[in-house]
Amino acid sequence: MRSLLSLVPVLLGAMHLSAPAQPVQPGEKFPWQQLEVRAPESPGWVLISASKQALAFMRRSDELARSEVATVSVFKLPEPLDRDRFRAWVDQAVQAELPASRFRPVEQHAEASDTRGYDCVVHRSVSHDLQARTTQAGSAPPLLQQVALYCRHPARAGTGFSAAFSTRGALYDPTLQARAGDFLGSIVATAPASGSAP
Secondary structure (H helix, E strand, O other): OOEHHHOOOHHHHHHHOOOOOEEOOOOOEEEEOOEEEEOOOOOOOEEEEEOOOEEEEEEEEOOOOEEEEEEEEEEEOOOOOOHHHHHHHHHHHHHHHOOOOOEEEEEEEEEEEOOOOOOEEEEEEEEEEOOOOOOOOOOOOOEEEEEEEEEEOOOOOOEEEEEEEEEEEOOOOOOHHHHHHHHHHHOEEOOOOOOOOO
């Protein structure tokens, strides 16, 4: 398992993957890494990547000239981290995932959340992707909108997980917040099976 800072952001590379994709049903369950993961609750999504570090789903809309990616990943946490240091560490990780050399921020917001009963941070961002392959000469860089959840896994010491939902296209998507909330809310941390190693 890698640290979050060393993970290549799946949401960026996923837009251009040519590997075979596996169609999934809306809300299809994927038990994985002591997390219960569900595919997004809408048609047209495919599973494009599955490893010990991450799961990634993608949907393209040619009509809207938009690509959407939903990811879940696990990563090592440095120990020890109290709540404030966890928040600071996530902020650092987000900056590494969205480098200023590629992304021009329009809006960024992060807040701590304890609604799950364990430490989490919700990060929302809107940025212009200055290096998008879809950008044509003379056109404005596309917008990358993302809502991401970063949490300390309650049943795995020294382990964190993240879930992110993003869309990239020429126009702002006002429906992203609600759809991202549905996906992030469907990710549930689970305890180890009885008799198994933690």
